[in-house]
Amino acid sequence: MPDAPIPSGGAPAPAKGQGLSVPADVAKTFGPLVALIGESESMNDEERQYWINILPVMTPDQVRNLQDILENERKQLRAIDEKYAKELENVQDTEFLRTAEQERQKKRETRTAAESTHKREEEQKTEDLLRQIESGT
Numbered sequence: 412m413p414d415a416p417i418p419s420g421g422a423p424a425p426a427k428g429q430g431l432s433v434p435a436d437v438a439k440t441f442g443p444l445v446a447l448i449g450e451s452e453s454m455n456d457e458e459r460q461y462w463i464n465i466l467p468v469m470t471p472d473q474v475r476n477l478q479d480i481l482e483n484e485r486k487q488l489r490a491i492d493e494k495y496a497k498e499l500e501n502v503q504d505t506e507f508l509r510t511a512e513q514e515r516q517k518k519r520e521t522r523t524a525a526e527s528t529h530k531r532e533e534e535q536k537t538e539d540l541l542r543q544i545e546s547g548t
Contacts, residue, residue: 431460441466444474447481452488 433445448454448462462477469477 430456431463433463437463437466441474444478444481447478447485451481451484453484 431449438445444466445463448459451459454462466474
C-alpha cells in the first residue's frame with residue numbers, strides 16, 4: 412500500500428464507509444476518528460481502509476493531525492451546505508415573490524376588466540334610461 416492516500420477529487424463514494432474492516436481494538440481506541448474516516452467525502456473506501464489499517468502505528472501527533480484534517484473537512488462541507496441552503500432559500504423566496512406578484516397583477520387586471528365592464532353596463536343603462544325619459548315612455 413502507498414504511504415499516503417491518493418485524493419479522489421472530493422467525489423463521495425456512493426456508499427461511503429460500507430464494507431470497511433475495523434478491528435475491535437481499533438474501533439475501541441479510535442472510535443470517533445474511525446467514524447470521521449468512514450464519513451469523509453474526500454476518500455474512497457480503499458483510502459478509508461488504508462487509514463483505519465495504519466491507525467495503530469501512527470504517532471499521537473499524526474492521529475491528532477488526521478483528526479484535525481477530517482474535522483476541518485466536515486466543518487467546511489457543512490459551511491458550504493449551509494451557504495447553498497441559504498442561497499436556495501433565497502432563490503425560492505425570490506421565485507415565490509415573483510409568482511405572488513404575477514398573481515396579484517392578474518387579479519388587478521381581472522378586477523380592472525370587471526370594473527370596466529360594469530362601468531360600460533352602467534353607462535348603457537343610464538343612456539337607456541335617458542332615452543326612455545326623453546321619449547316619454
